[in-house]
Amino acid sequence: MTSAPQVSTVKLTRNNMPLGRVAFLFDFDGTLVDIAASPDAVVVPPGLKETLLALREATGDALAIISGRSVDQIDAFLGDVPFAVAGEHGIAIRHRPGGPIERAALPSVPSQWVVEAQELVASLPGTRLERKVGGFVLHYRGAPETEALLRKAAEAWVKEEDGRFHVQAAKMAWEVRPFGVDKGYAVNLLMENAPFVGRRPVFVGDDVTDEDAIKAAIRLGGAGLRIPVDFPTPSVFRGWLNSLVPSPNEDHSVGHGA
Numbered sequence: 001m002t003s004a005p006q007v008s009t010v011k012l013t014r015n016n017m018p019l020g021r022v023a024f025l026f027d028f029d030g031t032l033v034d035i036a037a038s039p040d041a042v043v044v045p046p047g048l049k050e051t052l053l054a055l056r057e058a059t060g061d062a063l064a065i066i067s068g069r070s071v072d073q074i075d076a077f078l079g080d081v082p083f084a085v086a087g088e089h090g091i092a093i094r095h096r097p098g099g100p101i102e103r104a105a106l107p108s109v110p111s112q113w114v115v116e117a118q119e120l121v122a123s124l125p126g127t128r129l130e131r132k133v134g135g136f137v138l139h140y141r142g143a144p145e146t147e148a149l150l151r152k153a154a155e156a157w158v159k160e161e162d163g164r165f166h167v168q169a170a171k172m173a174w175e176v177r178p179f180g181v182d183k184g185y186a187v188n189l190l191m192e193n194a195p196f197v198g199r200r201p202v203f204v205g206d207d208v209t210d211e212d213a214i215k216a217a218i219r220l221g222g223a224g225l226r227i228p229v230d231f232p233t234p235s236v237f238r239g240w241l242n243s244l245v246p247s248p249n250e251d252h253s254v255g256h257g258a
Contacts, residue, residue: 012202012223019246022222023062023196024055025187025213027205028074030171031227032065034234037141039069039130044077048238052081054245061195066090066186066203066213068170070132071101083195089168089177089209090186091134095193104185106178107164109135113157113176120153134178135165141172150174169208184212191220204230204237 026032029042032052036042056063064084065074071087071094086093087101094101114129117136121127126143127150129136138150151167154174158165168175187203190196201222203213214224231237 013243017202017244019055019058019244020060021199022059023064023191023199023201024059025064025066025190025201025203025217027183027203027207027210027213028065028067028069028077030206031204031210031234031237033077035171038128039073042077045235045238047242049078049081051238051242051245052078055241056081056083058244058246059195059199062199064190064196066183066190066205068137068175068209084190086183086186086190088132088134090181090183090189091132091178093186093189095190103133104181106134106180108133109157109165109176109178110161116157117153117176120150124149130173132175132177135176137170137173137175139173144172147172171207175209182212183210184216187213187216187220206234 029035032048033042033044052063061083063082064086065078065082066086067074068089069087071085071092074085074087080097083097084095091104091106092101114131114136117129117138121129121138124143124146126140127146128139128142130139138154140146140150151174154167154176158167158176164179165176166179168177187201191201201217201220203217203222204225205213206227214226217224225231227234227237231240
């Protein structure tokens with residue numbers, strides 16, 4: 001596995017990061033919200049939506065969520081707060097509120113894999129199968145001792161298809177997904193279109209699945225930040241976001257550049 005890119009640890013503030021010149025792109029689980037025992041148990045903290053809406057207004061709508069969840073799941077948690085949403089690690093992207101969800105043309109995993117995955121988790125209490133359009137996820141948060149077994153099974157499946165799929169590590173999970181699209185792809189695609197184009201991207205994530213997005217943001221002249229490297233916890237990150245919210249009469253364009 002290649003080493004992570006070097007990320008600037010400069011503390012970005014409203015004084016050195018004019019909101020009129022940046023675009024915010026955030027991961028959801030483990031970044032904006034705390035990790036929960038199960039994906040359905042996640043809680044959106046009080047005030048988070050209001051903070052995000054204020055930042056969206058200050059950046060001229062240049063605020064997006066890039067998540068491993070589906071677009072519909074992000075909608076269920078955040079409603080119409082983000083301007084754009086990329087789900088399934090970039091496989092599905094909605095560029096604007098109410099717009100169509102554009103899906104990358106990728107193969108779906110063989111149905112036999114899904115059957116075998118269902119049988120496998122049924123035999124391992126504490127594990128769980130999460131279906132996605134392009135693949136599936138094997139969760140082992142409730143049974144950490146099954147990590148190696150689940151990885152071995154996932155790697156055996158993808159080996160059958162000779163490079164069309166790969167196993168992506170996630171937090172207490174292994175995801176079987178198609179090659180060719182990741183969160184970095186989503187960053188690049190979103191930054192090509194209004195209202196993101198011409199701005200400097202600031203991406204924040206917490207997982208190995210976010211590394212491609214971090215690299216993409218840095219390549220585009222922006223910043224890629226991590227939890228817990230740059231922010232110890234999602235709570236600290238949310239506090240930083242709140243500190244960026246401008247006062248009603250503040251000029252968002254004032255500053256010296258990100």
